[in-house]
Amino acid sequence: MSRIGVYVCHCGENIAGAVDVEEVRKYAETLPGVVVARDYLFMCSDPGQELIKQDIRDGLVDRVVVAACTPRTHEPIFRKAVENGGLNKYFFEMANIRDQDSWPHWHDREGATAKAKKLVASAVAKVALLEPLEDRYVDVTRSSLVIGGGVAGMFAALDLANMGYKVYLVEKNPSIGGNMAKLDKTFPTNDCSACILTPIMVQVGTHPNIELLTYSEVESVEGSIGNFKVKVRKKQTYVDWDRCTGCGDCVEACPARVPNEFNEGMDKRKAIYIEFPQAVPKRAVLDIEHCINCAKRAIGTEPRIHSKTGEPILAPCEKACKTGACDRSKPYNPDGEIMELSVGTIIVATGYKVMDKTPFKEYSPQSPNVITAMQLERILSATGPTEGELRRPSDGEKPRTIVFISCVGSRDKNHHTYCSKVCCMYMLKEARLIKEKYPNINIYIFFIDVRTAGKDFEEYYNYCRGLGIKMIRGRVGAVDELAGDRLRVRAYDVDLGVPVELEADLVVLATAIEPAPGLEELGRKLGITCGSEGFMKELHTKLYPVETPVKGIYIAGCAQGPKDIPESVSQARAASSAAAVPLAMGRVLVEPLISEVDQEKCSGCGICVPLCPYLAISMVEYREKPLSRINEALCAGCGVCAAACPSGAITLHGYTSAQIHAQIEALTAGIGGGANV
Amino acid sequence: MSSAQAASLVINLTDSEPGFADEIKELGGEELLECIQCAKCAAACPMVLAGFSFFNKRIIQAILLGLREVLLDDSSIWACQSCNRCTEVCPREVNPFEIIQAMRRVAVREFALPTMSIEGLKSLYDTGHAVYLAGAGNTRAKVGLPEKPPSTVAYPEALKELQAIMRKTALADLGIIPMNGFGVADTCEV
Ligand SMILES: Cc1cc2nc3c(=O)[nH]c(=O)nc-3n(C[C@H](O)[C@H](O)[C@H](O)COP(=O)(O)OP(=O)(O)OC[C@H]3O[C@@H](n4cnc5c(N)ncnc54)[C@H](O)[C@@H]3O)c2cc1C
Ligand code: SF4
Ligand code: SF4
Ligand code: SF4
Ligand code: SF4
Numbered sequence: 001m002s003r004i005g006v007y008v009c010h011c012g013e014n015i016a017g018a019v020d021v022e023e024v025r026k027y028a029e030t031l032p033g034v035v036v037a038r039d040y041l042f043m044c045s046d047p048g049q050e051l052i053k054q055d056i057r058d059g060l061v062d063r064v065v066v067a068a069c070t071p072r073t074h075e076p077i078f079r080k081a082v083e084n085g086g087l088n089k090y091f092f093e094m095a096n097i098r099d100q101d102s103w104p105h106w107h108d109r110e111g112a113t114a115k116a117k118k119l120v121a122s123a124v125a126k127v128a129l130l131e132p133l134e135d136r137y138v139d140v141t142r143s144s145l146v147i148g149g150g151v152a153g154m155f156a157a158l159d160l161a162n163m164g165y166k167v168y169l170v171e172k173n174p175s176i177g178g179n180m181a182k183l184d185k186t187f188p189t190n191d192c193s194a195c196i197l198t199p200i201m202v203q204v205g206t207h208p209n210i211e212l213l214t215y216s217e218v219e220s221v222e223g224s225i226g227n228f229k230v231k232v233r234k235k236q237t238y239v240d241w242d243r244c245t246g247c248g249d250c251v252e253a254c255p256a257r258v259p260n261e262f263n264e265g266m267d268k269r270k271a272i273y274i275e276f277p278q279a280v281p282k283r284a285v286l287d288i289e290h291c292i293n294c295a296k297r298a299i300g301t302e303p304r305i306h307s308k309t310g311e312p313i314l315a316p317c318e319k320a321c322k323t324g325a326c327d328r329s330k331p332y333n334p335d336g337e338i339m340e341l342s343v344g345t346i347i348v349a350t351g352y353k354v355m356d357k358t359p360f361k362e363y364s365p366q367s368p369n370v371i372t373a374m375q376l377e378r379i380l381s382a383t384g385p386t387e388g389e390l391r392r393p394s395d396g397e398k399p400r401t402i403v404f405i406s407c408v409g410s411r412d413k414n415h416h417t418y419c420s421k422v423c424c425m426y427m428l429k430e431a432r433l434i435k436e437k438y439p440n441i442n443i444y445i446f447f448i449d450v451r452t453a454g455k456d457f458e459e460y461y462n463y464c465r466g467l468g469i470k471m472i473r474g475r476v477g478a479v480d481e482l483a484g485d486r487l488r489v490r491a492y493d494v495d496l497g498v499p500v501e502l503e504a505d506l507v508v509l510a511t512a513i514e515p516a517p518g519l520e521e522l523g524r525k526l527g528i529t530c531g532s533e534g535f536m537k538e539l540h541t542k543l544y545p546v547e548t549p550v551k552g553i554y555i556a557g558c559a560q561g562p563k564d565i566p567e568s569v570s571q572a573r574a575a576s577s578a579a580a581v582p583l584a585m586g587r588v589l590v591e592p593l594i595s596e597v598d599q600e601k602c603s604g605c606g607i608c609v610p611l612c613p614y615l616a617i618s619m620v621e622y623r624e625k626p627l628s629r630i631n632e633a634l635c636a637g638c639g640v641c642a643a644a645c646p647s648g649a650i651t652l653h654g655y656t657s658a659q660i661h662a663q664i665e666a667l668t669a670g671i672g673g674g675a676n677v
Numbered sequence: 678m679s680s681a682q683a684a685s686l687v688i689n690l691t692d693s694e695p696g697f698a699d700e701i702k703e704l705g706g707e708e709l710l711e712c713i714q715c716a717k718c719a720a721a722c723p724m725v726l727a728g729f730s731f732f733n734k735r736i737i738q739a740i741l742l743g744l745r746e747v748l749l750d751d752s753s754i755w756a757c758q759s760c761n762r763c764t765e766v767c768p769r770e771v772n773p774f775e776i777i778q779a780m781r782r783v784a785v786r787e788f789a790l791p792t793m794s795i796e797g798l799k800s801l802y803d804t805g806h807a808v809y810l811a812g813a814g815n816t817r818a819k820v821g822l823p824e825k826p827p828s829t830v831a832y833p834e835a836l837k838e839l840q841a842i843m844r845k846t847a848l849a850d851l852g853i854i855p856m857n858g859f860g861v862a863d864t865c866e867v
Contacts, residue, residue: 401691442695466710468698470742473714493688495714495738502690 002128003035005061006120007052009043009068011098018102020113024067027117031124036060043068049081056085063087063130065123067095067116073543088132090592090654095123118667125662133592133653138633140226140344142583145170147218147522150178151197151565152557152572153349154204159576161209165583168341169204170232171214175279176201178351179558182262184380184388186565187429188456194278194383201280215285219338221346221525222615224634225552226588228343236336238286238299239272243325246282248274253320258290260385264375266393267385272317272326277383284326286317288334300331345552345579348526348536349572350519352558355409355511363405363479363509368393369487370479370507373404373423376430390434390441392506394485399505401442403489404431405476409512411448416512418533421562423510424451428464430508435467444470444502446491454564472500479507513562526553527613527636535561546575552588554579593654594635595642601649602627608641608650617641693743701740704783706776711769712737718763718773729753733763733773736780749789754780786847795853802843802854805829805836 006028010016021039028037036055040048043066055061064087066078071094083089097116105112142165146157149171157169169176180186181201183193204210219231239250256271263269271291274284288299294315297303303312317326354374357365364370369392371379378384379391392399404427409415424447431443450471452461465471473494480488482503490501515534523530527550531537536555539547546554556575557568582588604626609617616634619626628649630641642650648657702709716734719725724732731739731753739748748754754777763773784790797807805828814824829836840854848854 440695444690462711462713465713468710471714472742490687493738493742496688496735496742499687500690500742501687502693 002033002063003061004031004033004063004065004124004127005052005055006031006034006037006065006067006124007043007048008037008039008097008116008120009048009066010039010041011069011102012041015068015098015102015116018106018109018112019097019116020109023113024097024116024120028065028067028120028124031121033063033128034124044074044077049077052078052081053085056082056087062091063127064092065095065120065127066092067097067120067123069098070096073540090133091127091130093123093127093130095119118669121666121669122663125666126659129656129659129662131653131656135592136590136632137587138226138590139587140582140585141228141342142586143167143341143343144579144583145218145228145230145341145343145346146349147346148178148349148351148516148557148559149173149176149204149212149214150349150351150557150568151180151200152351152559152568152575153178153347154200155569155572156347156349156556156576156579157204157210158200158207159573160580160583161207163576163580163584165209165580167210168230168232168343169210169212170216170218171212172217173275174215174237174283174285175275175281176204176212176214177276177278177280179354179374180565181276181278182264182374182381183377184382184384185429185433187425188454188460190429190433194381198278201278205280212281213339214281216339218522218525221527222634224550224590224614224636226344226582227633228346228552230341230343230346232339232341233335234337234339236288236332236334237283238288238328238332239284240325240327240330241281241283243323244283245323245325246274246279246284247322248284249320249322250284250317250326253316255294255316256290256292258287263378263385264372266375266378286326297328299328302329344583345554346526347554347556347572347575347579348522348528348548348559349556349575350516350522350559352513352562353516355415355514357408357509357511359415360408360509360511362477363408363507364481364487367479367481367485367487367507369399369485369505370509372509372511373426373430374511376508377426380430380433390438392485397485397505398438399441401502401504402431402434402444402506402508403476403479403487403502403504404443404445404508404510405479406445406447406510407475407512408509410510412512416514416533418562419451420510420513421451422513422564424449425454425457425460425564427508427510428452428461428469431469432460432464432467435464435469439468442470444472444489444504446472446474446476446489448473448475454566474500513558516559519559526550528553533561535559546571546578552579552582590633591637593637593652594632595630595637595639595650595652597628597630598649598651599627601647602645603647603649604628605646607644607646611640611644613638613640688742688744688747690742692746694745695743697743697745698740700783701776701779704779706740706772706779708769708771709737709740709776712741712771712773713769714738715768717766717768718771721762721766723758723760723762724753724756727756729756733777737771737773737776740776740780745783748780749784749787752791754784755791755794782847785851785853788851798848798853802840802848805839 008021008025010021025037025039042048064082075094079089079092082092097119101112101115144160144167146153146169149169157167161167180197186193216232216234219233222229250272251270254270254272257268259265260267260269262276272284272286295313297315306313318328357372379386382388410420427445452458474492476491478490482488487504487507489504493500520530528548536559538545554575556572606619608628614634614636616631620629639652642652719732719734722732731751757777761774800809801807818824825831843854
């Protein structure tokens with residue numbers, strides 16, 4: 001018979017404020033196998049842990065239950081205490097009477113106390129049946145994968161590379177740089193975005209430890225911390241990048257025009273194109289969907305021969321290319337190439353996309369003079385469609401009155417309920433850049449709240465007000481098109497308490513920041529679910545802000561939620577150091593809480609194989625019979641297979657059927673229409 | 678409410694005066710653009726309690742938006758009690774009271790001032806008191822005070838000095854008080 005010790009924690013007032021701790025303690029003493037039950041103000045404190053250790057040393061107890069907070073943060077602490085006391089650390093069970101009891105039932109002392117008793121009884125029932133388990137370690141592949149080459153991904157990659165680890169940087173676009181590459185100047189210091197970003201891009205592009213995989217996407221991820229196997233698809237560029245020098249001659253020659261994504265659709269690029277002038281790597285890609293196959297030069301076909309000259313008839317791009325990189329006769333595989341990478345840790349830095357204007361019918365999105373703030377960034381940028389000249393899209397005239405509308409699609413139940421966090425500041429920035437250059441342009445910013453909570457941001461805001469930028473509290477209700485390409489803006493000035501309207505030449509919508517397209521799918525490949533807003537969820541908002549529920553996978557930048565550059569960079573550098581820890585340690589602990597197949601019981605039905613989300617199960621031939629086998633390194637201990645096996649052949653250590661049944665029985669004792677009532 | 682009436686409630690910012698804020702700054706409201714519309718001044722202002730439609734915060738927002746005509750059509754600015762509470766409490770050192778003074782300067786230049794104020798200014802020029810009770814002499818004597826208070830009323834030289842100062846102000850340019858140093862009552866007509 002085991003000798004169980006139960007330790008009930010007050011957690012200051014967190015538990016004791018809603019649960020009668022003494023009653024729970026007394027009740028615990030009555031449970032089968034319990035030899036001692038104590039309570040303490042903070043069980044996780046040194047003296048609290050000492051209570052447990054002393055009872056073990058005194059030979060009083062050989063199983064331990066702590067009724068306290070969440071095992072997510074505190075289980076490791078108590079396991080350690082149990083181990084230091086001299087027991088196998090898996091002879092321990094936690095009852096969460098705080099997060100699952102006192103907090104949600106704060107105003108029901110009686111109910112909360114009754115529930116605490118049940119939770120304790122259930123933990124006691126389980127702990128009696130626990131078996132000793134041994135920790136294992138696996139060696140770590142000392143390399144990392146960073147997904148997304150925006151400013152966050154680049155900094156994460158650079159840090160890891162500078163620490164001496166091999167880094168693969170996968171970026172879906174032809175060039176790294178991300179959204180920051182599109183910005184003109186950047187708050188709060190107004191330095192030119194390209195000027196501060198280009199050197200970083202070049203460092204990333206030339207770092208000996210970084211393998212840049214642009215125009216690539218992650219296909220699949222297998223394995224676990226320390227040993228991930230990642231398949232990456234290098235999309236087909238139809239240009240030989242080993243030869244391409246990025247001279248742009250093919251681009252010049254190409255006649256096919258396509259809306260230019262980099263300039264937010266405000267001008268055209270060619271079918272063969274270089275993403276932007278500072279692109280890294282500076283290489284051309286062919287957008288095969290929009291290529292019109294000039295001179296009937298479909299990819300992978302031999303050129304026709306000119307009847308008179310006897311020369312091959314080439315497409316303009318090929319003809320222009322001096323290096324032979326643009327050879328259309330090659331039999332390119334449209335699916336590109338699959339690369340297999342082995343990495344120890346992964347950082348997700350896939351960033352964001354801004355909402356398009358079309359859903360906002362009340363703001364006349366059909367008007368070319370209603371634009372998004374990202375489009376204005378491109379208009380202000382020297383590499384943009386107007387080469388930095390402030391001109392309105394409809395007729396190229398310089399606007400005299402500009403209206404900014406905040407929170408478009410943010411703080412809005414029809415779209416996104418969250419605050420996009422950066423728009424207040426970038427609206428002020430864009431308004432300021434314009435006002436400093438053209439003091440006579442009238443600028444109005446309509447806002448709900450001005451949120452400028454960052455270092456030096458309030459000063460920035462006050463400076464902008466000082467420039468005479470007119471701030472009006474009140475969400476714009478309507479933008480109507482008027483003759484002469486003008487727009488009528490209607491709103492209610494909350495400060496004056498009157499409806500106002502005005503005519504503008506350009507209306508700028510601060511549209512919401514959304515997760516990058518495909519983030520949810522990427523999450524599925526990685527085994528991480530996104531939060532309700534679609535961004536990747538961190539493990540713990542305060543304590544583990546760059547970790548995810550999957551060990552070895554970290555997040556940084558706007559993939560986790562809207563944020564500005566300073567924050568994205570700080571988070572990237574935090575993620576890189578977190579991701580470096582397992583690489584530096586060289587081996588990682590694998591908890592023995594994993595599943596095992598009893599080959600005597602396995603019928604070979606194979607039901608478990610497709611159910612495992614970590615692809616850890618395979619069928620192996622054993623005495624001429626297929627039997628299921630679980631790869632220890634891959635198993636995450638989720639228990640899906642154990643629950644599904646019709647033969648009861650799979651045991652999840654630490655959560656055996658007997659243990660779980662004992663818990664359920666303890667929890668349901670006295671409930672329902674059965675004999676117990 | 679008819680739609681015509683409703684439409685007239687709407688303030689059209691396109692008709693606003695872009696240079697209005699600068700004008701107010703030049704006339705003494707230097708810190709105008711520092712205002713962040715927090716409304717702390719309004720919370721301290723007796724004009725708000727008395728129900729005036731434009732008071733410190735609202736006057737400032739109207740100026741920031743260039744609503745010169747709107748403010749000239751309203752007499753609230755003359756209701757400021759000069760108590761200076763707003764200036765005391767403003768967290769951004771805007772000095773709202775000075776802005777109201779500046780707005781009054783604008784209004785005076787446009788003759789957009791109520792008759793009461795003209796009377797007051799005239800009386801100030803004539804007697805040195807904005808409000809002077811001419812028949813108060815007897816009452817004063819009854820309670821043992823000198824018939825004339827010890828002010829410009831008792832000291833004609835002081836009144837002359839005051840009048841000289843006032844003639845140097847825009848009030849004289851505007852004809853609200855006489856331009857030259859002649860007698861008082863015969864020239865003062867507004
Ligand atoms: C109009 C506007 C103006 C702004 N102005 C400022 C400013 O002045 N100052 C400031 O501090 N902040 C500003 N910001 C915010 C700033 O843009 C972001 O903080 C910053 O770009 C975030 O960087 P990131 O690396 O997290 O994301 P991103 O820049 O979005 O980079 C993500 C990268 O990941 C790639 N990617 C996405 N999905 C995948 C995938 N599945 N596989 C591979 N790659 C993928 C993308 O192609 C992209 O290159 C502004 C934002 C907007 C909208
Ligand atoms: S064949 Fe070459 S030049 Fe012609 S559209 Fe395609 S990429 Fe452009
Ligand atoms: S940052 Fe400002 S504009 Fe953007 S959603 Fe938040 S409050 Fe609205
Ligand atoms: S004047 Fe000062 S107190 Fe009044 S609203 Fe402006 S900032 Fe606030
Ligand atoms: S000085 Fe005028 S505006 Fe300021 S609080 Fe007093 S009455 Fe109001």
